[in-house]
Amino acid sequence: MSKLLFFHPDLNNDSFFLSEEESKHLTRVLRKKNGDTVHFMNGNGIEAIGIITGDHSKQVQIQISERIEHPLTKKYKFHLAIAPTKNNERIEWMLEKCTEIGIDEITFLNCSNSERSQLKLDRFSKILISALKQSKQFHLPKLNEQVSFETFVKQKQHQYSNKFIAWCESDLASNLNNKMAQLPINQTTELIFLIGPEGDFTAAEVALAKSHYFEPVSLGKNILRTETAGIYVCSVFANHFQ
Amino acid sequence: MSKLLFFHPDLNNDSFFLSEEESKHLTRVLRKKNGDTVHFMNGNGIEAIGIITGDHSKQVQIQISERIEHPLTKKYKFHLAIAPTKNNERIEWMLEKCTEIGIDEITFLNCSNSERSQLKLDRFSKILISALKQSKQFHLPKLNEQVSFETFVKQKQHQYSNKFIAWCESDLASNLNNKMAQLPINQTTELIFLIGPEGDFTAAEVALAKSHYFEPVSLGKNILRTETAGIYVCSVFANHFQ
Numbered sequence: 001m002s003k004l005l006f007f008h009p010d011l012n013n014d015s016f017f018l019s020e021e022e023s024k025h026l027t028r029v030l031r032k033k034n035g036d037t038v039h040f041m042n043g044n045g046i047e048a049i050g051i052i053t054g055d056h057s058k059q060v061q062i063q064i065s066e067r068i069e070h071p072l073t074k075k076y077k078f079h080l081a082i083a084p085t086k087n088n089e090r091i092e093w094m095l096e097k098c099t100e101i102g103i104d105e106i107t108f109l110n111c112s113n114s115e116r117s118q119l120k121l122d123r124f125s126k127i128l129i130s131a132l133k134q135s136k137q138f139h140l141p142k143l144n145e146q147v148s149f150e151t152f153v154k155q156k157q158h159q160y161s162n163k164f165i166a167w168c169e170s171d172l173a174s175n176l177n178n179k180m181a182q183l184p185i186n187q188t189t190e191l192i193f194l195i196g197p198e199g200d201f202t203a204a205e206v207a208l209a210k211s212h213y214f215e216p217v218s219l220g221k222n223i224l225r226t227e228t229a230g231i232y233v234c235s236v237f238a239n240h241f242q
Numbered sequence: 243m244s245k246l247l248f249f250h251p252d253l254n255n256d257s258f259f260l261s262e263e264e265s266k267h268l269t270r271v272l273r274k275k276n277g278d279t280v281h282f283m284n285g286n287g288i289e290a291i292g293i294i295t296g297d298h299s300k301q302v303q304i305q306i307s308e309r310i311e312h313p314l315t316k317k318y319k320f321h322l323a324i325a326p327t328k329n330n331e332r333i334e335w336m337l338e339k340c341t342e343i344g345i346d347e348i349t350f351l352n353c354s355n356s357e358r359s360q361l362k363l364d365r366f367s368k369i370l371i372s373a374l375k376q377s378k379q380f381h382l383p384k385l386n387e388q389v390s391f392e393t394f395v396k397q398k399q400h401q402y403s404n405k406f407i408a409w410c411e412s413d414l415a416s417n418l419n420n421k422m423a424q425l426p427i428n429q430t431t432e433l434i435f436l437i438g439p440e441g442d443f444t445a446a447e448v449a450l451a452k453s454h455y456f457e458p459v460s461l462g463k464n465i466l467r468t469e470t471a472g473i474y475v476c477s478v479f480a481n482h483f484q
Contacts, residue, residue, distance in 0.1 A: 097473065134467070225342060225376070231477065232481070235474040238464075
């Protein structure tokens with residue numbers, strides 16, 4: 001049986017209490033008792049081995065016995081900025097898949113052709129944690145509030161050495177595969193990638209991005225859905241820097 | 243508004259009738275009438291422009307006015323053989339995503355660690371057609387019945403110039419990215435890729451595949467779910483041969 005792994009953002013203290021929900025889950029569902037071992041991760045590279053020192057079903061107490069540091073070994077840093085799909089389920093799948101494959105930061109963009117959607121960031125956050133645990137990683141991607149396309153592009157113009165914007169007009173955009181061949185893989189490479197809504201970015205948005213040092217790239221001839229494009233780019237980067 | 247595109251496997255005749263379901267959809271929901279234009283695809287590269295010559299709500303008659311051939315321009319042929327997940331929804335998402343990104347053939351494998359699952363091939367087929375139309379492609383991937391791992395590996399041992407099996411033991415497998423660098427991109431490259439169930443392939447299965455000319459490759463350090471691995475490999479190949 002694989003080890004029990006809980007998420008606990010603050011692992012600085014040697015002793016702490018779990019929430020009522022977690023305490024109930026641990027004692028009533030998993031039948032854990034005083035002396036049993038539980039692993040924790042803080043989403044920032046630290047894993048801690050904890051011993052149950054108080055098994056009250058509403059307030060389990062944990063004593064940390066050991067901390068293990070998992071340094072970030074990825075050779076690249078990837079920030080995906082993407083227009084949310086109208087359908088929440090599609091965003092959630094994308095978040096799960098991108099986290100499994102490997103991503104560092106996600107920002108939702110409000111674009112000209114964006115559909116209005118209510119983003120449930122709390123729920124999204126739980127999906128990231130669950131995918132992180134499932135794929136045995138220890139660094140939680142950063143999830144940002146939705147921001148307007150214009151604000152984002154202007155903010156990032158002097159950050160990230162490699163900035164791309166996906167564009168369906170394949171005749172006017174570079175080929176992603178050719179771009180990849182030019183990316184260094186012997187150092188920490190910073191990448192940012194913009195993906196538009198169903199209906200794509202407008203020509204004005206692409207022009208704005210270009211004037212702020214984002215390069216238009218095509219993901220090929222097939223028209224990918226927004227969430228598919230997110231997973232696609234994530235996979236291509238992960239493989240390139242494998 | 244984008245053109246109306248229907249799937250009709252046989253477009254050889256100049257005149258044909260639609261099924262009752264399609265006829266009802268066309269006349270009652272889409273309000274189409276005599277003289278209106280409908281596009282059809284046969285999933286084998288042919289698009290046909292049809293005119294409604296009989297608008298009975300149970301039996302619409304179509305007259306083909308023109309046929310357009312869409313040759314397959316992809317530089318590779320990719321056959322994914324994958325253990326179905328227990329959860330049907332995960333398979334369905336994978337089928338949709340792989341079809342959008344580009345795939346030629348899919349076989350479901352029955353492996354030692356496979357969960358028992360009922361595969362709804364009729365439903366899967368509809369998902370492929372829908373994803374094909376959505377991504378503006380004209381070649382439908384071939385979807386095969388489930389076969390045993392052993393049978394499949396033996397059948398394919400002398401087919402496909404590039405045969406891989408995904409293996410989580412990254413120390414014992416080649417790196418997929420290194421393998422990709424060696425693949426020719428100036429000709430039609432045939433690829434077959436085996437992806438195992440949750441719990442991975444057994445050592446015996448990997449050994450059997452190796453003795454039948456499949457090479458073990460690792461998809462990186464992160465442990466990907468089965469359906470994520472399918473989409474990942476599909477994306478990496480599509481980008482490589484873009």
